[in-house]
Structures are given as structure tokens and as C-alpha cells.
Amino acid sequence: MKTICFRRHNCFLNSVKMEDSESQLLADEEQTPEPLLSSLDIFLFSLIVGLLIYWFFFRKKTEPVPEIKPFTPVTPQIRETSFIEKMKKTNRNIVVFYGSQTGTAEEFANRLAKDAQRYGMKGMAADPEEYDLSELSRLKEIPNSMTVFCMATYGEGDPTDNAQEFYDWMQGTDDDLEGVNFAVFGLGNKTYEHFNATGKYTDKRLAELGGKRVFDLGLGDDDINLEEDFISWKEQFWPAVCEFFGVEATGEDSSIRQFELVVHNDINMNQVYNSQLREKTRNSEIKPFDSKNPFLATVTGNRKLNKGGNRHLMHIEFDITDSKISFILYCINNTYTILLFYYRNIILYFYIKYNFFFFALYQSWVLDSERNILAILEDLPSLNPPIDHLCELLPRLQARYYSIASSSKVYPTSIHICAVVIEYTTKTERVFKGVATNWLKNKEVTDNGHKLTIPMYVRRSQFRLPFKPSNPIIMIGPGTGIAPFMGFIRERAWQKKQGKEAGETILYFGCRHKNEDFLYQQELEEFERAGVLTQLNVAFSRDQEHKIYVQHLLKKNKEQLWKLIHSNNAHIYVCGDARNMARDVHTAFYEIAEEVGSLTHTQAVDYFKKLMTKGRYSQDVWS
Numbered sequence: 001m002k003t004i005c006f007r008r009h010n011c012f013l014n015s016v017k018m019e020d021s022e023s024q025l026l027a028d029e030e031q032t033p034e035p036l037l038s039s040l041d042i043f044l045f046s047l048i049v050g051l052l053i054y055w056f057f058f059r060k061k062t063e064p065v066p067e068i069k070p071f072t073p074v075t076p077q078i079r080e081t082s083f084i085e086k087m088k089k090t091n092r093n094i095v096v097f098y099g100s101q102t103g104t105a106e107e108f109a110n111r112l113a114k115d116a117q118r119y120g121m122k123g124m125a126a127d128p129e130e131y132d133l134s135e136l137s138r139l140k141e142i143p144n145s146m147t148v149f150c151m152a153t154y155g156e157g158d159p160t161d162n163a164q165e166f167y168d169w170m171q172g173t174d175d176d177l178e179g180v181n182f183a184v185f186g187l188g189n190k191t192y193e194h195f196n197a198t199g200k201y202t203d204k205r206l207a208e209l210g211g212k213r214v215f216d217l218g219l220g221d222d223d224i225n226l227e228e229d230f231i232s233w234k235e236q237f238w239p240a241v242c243e244f245f246g247v248e249a250t251g252e253d254s255s256i257r258q259f260e261l262v263v264h265n266d267i268n269m270n271q272v273y274n275s276q277l278r279e280k281t282r283n284s285e286i287k288p289f290d291s292k293n294p295f296l297a298t299v300t301g302n303r304k305l306n307k308g309g310n311r312h313l314m315h316i317e318f319d320i321t322d323s324k325i326s327f328i329l330y331c332i333n334n335t336y337t338i339l340l341f342y343y344r345n346i347i348l349y350f351y352i353k354y355n356f357f358f359f360a361l362y363q364s365w366v367l368d369s370e371r372n373i374l375a376i377l378e379d380l381p382s383l384n385p386p387i388d389h390l391c392e393l394l395p396r397l398q399a400r401y402y403s404i405a406s407s408s409k410v411y412p413t414s415i416h417i418c419a420v421v422i423e424y425t426t427k428t429e430r431v432f433k434g435v436a437t438n439w440l441k442n443k444e445v446t447d448n449g450h451k452l453t454i455p456m457y458v459r460r461s462q463f464r465l466p467f468k469p470s471n472p473i474i475m476i477g478p479g480t481g482i483a484p485f486m487g488f489i490r491e492r493a494w495q496k497k498q499g500k501e502a503g504e505t506i507l508y509f510g511c512r513h514k515n516e517d518f519l520y521q522q523e524l525e526e527f528e529r530a531g532v533l534t535q536l537n538v539a540f541s542r543d544q545e546h547k548i549y550v551q552h553l554l555k556k557n558k559e560q561l562w563k564l565i566h567s568n569n570a571h572i573y574v575c576g577d578a579r580n581m582a583r584d585v586h587t588a589f590y591e592i593a594e595e596v597g598s599l600t601h602t603q604a605v606d607y608f609k610k611l612m613t614k615g616r617y618s619q620d621v622w623s
């Protein structure tokens with residue numbers, strides 16, 4: 001509506017101006033012939049055309065008055081752990097399980113489950129953590145049934161937290177899955193060594209156990225376009241399912257809504273959930289802590305690390321006394337932030353659903369221009385989707401993970417993190433703000449005398465110091481990739497204090513300028529002076545004409561590094577950007593092995609692969 005009103009308004013102003021100047025002209029030049037149409041005619045004509053266009057194309061259809069239903073408080077239900085019983089009770093024949101950490105696989109599973117009704121089937125999406133997957137062989141009790149797995153891969157090719165139990169079960173079971181129909185879509189990223197390892201394993205293992213593969217394994221690559229991979233797979237998957245079960249598409253669209261817009265005027269606001277934490281979270285009694293049951297940690301420190309530049313790099317400390325949390329990796333669960341946030345996958349769906357624009361424009365207009373759902377609604381006001389449908393398309397806000405920048409040996413009751421606040425201007429001149437980092441930035445130690453808390457839990461990780469303190473370590477962590485190494489170095493200092501023989505501790509750090517973003521400079525230099533950090537190498541990328549990065553410094557010290565790796569059992573750790581830094585560091589190590597160790601390129605690749613398998617080349621990287 002906004003655009004149309006604006007145009008009409010402009011049109012009117014132009015006409016008025018024209019009239020003014022025209023009357024002036026007529027007064028000055030009497031002989032000017034009278035125009036065929038007077039400006040009033042033109043104005044009236046434009047007005048009528050404008051009104052007709054508005055009436056036929058842009059008029060807001062009168063919204064039906066929402067039905068006002070009495071409010072019934074939700075009564076807690078006993079959780080059903082048997083997905084078979086649930087499917088039988090609710091008449092469903094397709095169950096889509098998801099192994100998901102940040103919500104993408106969960107969203108794909110929901111979409112697949114919903115699609116099922118177009119093919120005369122009934123689907124449900126399910127979290128494998130909430131059901132007993134050892135019942136899988138019973139799926140054949142349900143006629144024309146099948147299961148689909150949307151499985152993301154993490155870390156060193158590991159399953160997600162919620163799929164770990166199912167993964168362990170697959171590894172250990174010898175159940176006979178004959179008669180169980182399945183398909184798998186894997187979510188991964190080609191920049192990682194173990195591309196889609198979990199999806200591949202699930203597909204292979206279910207077949208080994210006797211399951212019937214209804215459609216080929218799909219391998220989505222988040223480095224290119226995961227959404228497109230999923231859609232292409234789905235387009236072939238459903239026809240294969242129809243053929244397998246001998247059914248035809250009903251053409252029935254997914255019109256069953258999960259949400260319903262009901263307006264309540266007489267509600268007791270005390271009964272309304274308003275983003276406050278659940279009672280059980282507030283009491284912090286129930287363990288173990290996880291994403292559904294986080295621990296409330298008190299913020300005990302929050303400071304800016306960089307001295308200059310327009311970014312905000314922060315160090316935050318949390319108190320975890322009484323939680324009995326032992327930690328390697330840390331996450332926050334941000335339950336407070338707004339519902340509408342950037343989520344590119346649903347935008348595509350949104351487009352197709354409302355038939356707006358052409359598919360080809362998706363890449364440039366949405367992805368490249370980083371338009372989030374709010375930006376799309378702002379820029380295309382005629383879309384005007386019903387709010388219940390919008391709510392249905394928006395996934396839940398997910399937990400965010402950060403590497404821990406402290407050591408439990410040194411600070412057993414405290415967890416530190418180091419993160420950069422995400423804020424930048426998109427091509428459409430909108431300021432994009434990272435949800436979690438901006439929320440964290442404002443978490444001061446006290447707010448009007450109140451201690452502030454954040455809901456959090458800790459994930460296990462393989463990114464840890466070598467078992468033997470005497471093993472040398474080579475740490476490569478530019479930018480906020482320094483985080484876990486602050487913990488490592490502190491732990492090495494602690495080991496030294498305990499009289500243990502600490503091996504060489506070498507750090508490669510990188511930042512833009514020495515006087516701007518040399519994170520933890522003071523602490524690092526003190527550790528170097530104390531002999532804990534045996535070598536501190538810093539690449540200031542923009543302090544000289546030619547850019548210098550950590551990989552350049554690695555190459556400079558190639559003899560020393562090769563000796564440490566090849567002869568002294570050194571462990572290598574890389575933390576930070578996966579797409580460029582981790583890959584370039586990898587290449588630098590290949591070159592070192594070729595130049596100093598005289599290996600061929602293939603031998604060098606094999607050499608570092610073996611180091612990875614042995615746990616001597618570990619990565620904590622993201623893209």
C-alpha cells in the first residue's frame with residue numbers, strides 16, 4: 001500500500017506544480033494555442049486510472065473478523081516416547097527425524113512432514129532425542145509407512161547432540177530392519193574434511209541393517225546453496241515415494257495450519273508466557289543442562305578487547321558455581337530475542353508460496369542483498385501474509401555456540417568467551433545486527449543493582465590439550481579464533497606451576513593492526529615473558545603494504561615447525577574461519593611437508609590426514 005499512496009501523492013504534486021507554471025505561461029504568452037486536454041483533465045484522468053489500478057490490484061481484501069475463542073490454559077501432557085504408538089494414534093505413516101544443531105535440519109524435516117499430505121500421506125517431524133529409536137524395526141507394523149532422516153554433521157564428522165543417542169544405537173545394534181522403508185537427506189558443508197559424514201553413515205547403516213532405501217541419499221552443501229540442494233532432492237524424492245507406494249499426488253496443498261490467530265480481550269496477563277524462563281530453568285536444579293534445560297549463569301565481567309577500529313570484540317565472563325558443569329565448549333540459549341529474524345531458508349519458501357518474483361531473482365534479490373524476512377515484507381508490502389502462516393514458517397530461535405576462552409583447571413567456577421559483535425550494513429542500506437552477540441554485548445555485570453544472568457549449557461568437544469603436557473603444541477587462531485587458546489595457555493601455565501614439564505607452546509595469532517585489535521595483548525606478552533608461551537607469532541595483516549596472514553608466518557618458520565611435527569610429536573590446533581583461513585593453513589602445512597620433509601603432494605595430504613585421525617591435527621572452525 002505504501003508505494004501506491006506515495007505514487008499517487010507525487011502525481012498530485014506534479015499536477016499542481018504544472019498548473020501553476022502553466023497559468024504563468026498563459027498569462028505571459030497570450031497566443032499560445034489551448035491544449036487538447038487541460039491539466040485538470042489530465043489530473044482527473046490520472047486519478048481515475050490510479051484508483052482503478054489500486055482497486056483491482058492492490059486493494060487490501062477485507063480481513064474476516066477473527067473469531068474470538070475462550071482461552072483454555074494448556075494442561076501438561078505426559079510425553080509419548082514411542083513414535084510408533086504416536087503414529088498409530090494420530091494415523092500417520094511418515095516420520096521425519098532430524099539431527100539438528102542450529103535448526104536447519106529441523107526446518108527441512110518439518111517441511112517434508114507437511115508435504116506428505118499432498119501425496120495422500122500423513123507425516124510428522126520428530127526429534128530423535130525425544131523418542132525411542134530402538135523401535136525402528138516396528139515401523140513395518142504401520143501399512144505403507146516410511147521414515148526419513150534429515151541429518152546434519154558437525155565437528156570431526158560427528159552427529160548433532162540430539163542425534164548422538166540414535167547414532168550410538170545404530171553403531172551397536174543388530175536389529176533387523178527388513179520391511180522398514182527409509183530415505184536420508186544429509187546436511188553438511190564441503191569446506192569440512194568429513195563432508196556429510198553423519199548423513200552418509202545413517203544411509204549406509206540403515207541399509208546394512210536390512211532397511212529398504214526408497215530414494216537415494218541427498219547430500220546438501222551449506223557452502224554453496226543448501227536450500228537449492230534440498231529442493232532438488234525433494235522434487236525427485238516425492239515422485240519416487242509415490243511410485244514406491246503406488247500412489248498419486250492429490251494436489252492438496254499444505255493448508256493445515258499449526259497456528260491459529262485468536263484474539264483474546266479478557267485474558268489474565270499473569271498467565272501469559274512472555275519470554276520469561278521456565279520455572280525449572282530458574283531453579284537450576286535439574287541436571288544435566290542442555291538446550292532445553294539451560295543453566296542460569298551470572299555475568300561477572302564484560303569488556304571490550306579492541307583499542308580501535310569500528311568493530312566491538314568482547315570478552316565476557318560467567319559464574320557457573322553450583323552448576324557442576326565441567327566444560328570444553330560453551331553455548332548460550334537466547335530465549336529473549338524477537339521472533340522475526342534473519343533466516344534465509346524460509347525466505348525462498350515464502351517466495352514460492354506467494355508466487356512472487358521469479359526464482360532466478362532469489363540469489364541476487366534475497367541472498368546477495370541479504371534481505372531478511374522483515375526486509376522482504378517492507379520492500380514488498382503487497383505480500384501481506386496472514387500472521388498465522390508467517391509464524392508457522394519461522395523456526396525457533398536456536399542456541400549459539402562459542403569456544404570457551406578459559407580453563408576449568410584455572411577457573412573451575414567460571415567460563416569466559418571471546419566474540420565479535422556482528423553488525424554491518426547490507427546492500428539495501430539496512431543495518432544487520434547479530435541476534436546473540438548484540439544481546440550479549442549489553443549484558444553488563446549489574447543492571448540497577450541486579451545481577452544479570454544468561455541461560456547456557458556446555459557441549460563436549462575433542463578440541464583439547466594433549467594428554468601428555470610435555471607434547472609441544474602449535475596453536476593457530478587469528479581473530480576471535482584465539483578464544484580456546486587463551487584457555488590452553490592458562491592451563492599450560494597452571495601445569496607449569498604444578499611442576500609438570502610443559503612442552504613447547506607456540507601461538508600464531510593474526511589481527512588487522514597492532515594498535516587496534518591485538519586481542520589479549522597484555523596477557524599474551526606476560527605469558528611470553530614468563531616462558532609459558534614459548535613463541536608468540538603475530539601477523540598484523542594491515543600494518544604494512546602487503547597483507548600478511550598466519551599462513552605466511554608458518555611458512556617463514558617451516559624448518560622449526562616440521563621438526564616439531566615430524567620428530568617431536570607436536571599437536572596442531574586451528575581455530576577460526578573455515579572457508580579461507582583453515583584452508584590456507586592446511587595448504588601451508590602441505591607445502592612445509594613438501595619443501596622441508598621432501599614429500600610429494602599426495603604424501604603430504606596423506607600425512608596430515610593421518611595426523612587428524614590420530615587427533616594431532618584438530619580444528620574448531622566455522623564458516
Ligand SMILES: Cc1cc2nc3c(=O)[nH]c(=O)nc-3n(C[C@H](O)[C@H](O)[C@H](O)COP(=O)(O)O)c2cc1C
Nearest residue numbers: 100101102103104105152153155188189192195196
Ligand atoms: C562448527 C561447525 C562444524 C561443522 N562441521 C561439519 C563437518 O564436519 N562436516 C560437514 O559436512 N558439515 C559440517 N558443518 C556444516 C553443518 O552440518 C551444516 O551447516 C548444516 O546445515 C547445519 O545444520 P543444522 O542447522 O540443522 O544444525 C559444520 C558447521 C559448523 C557450524
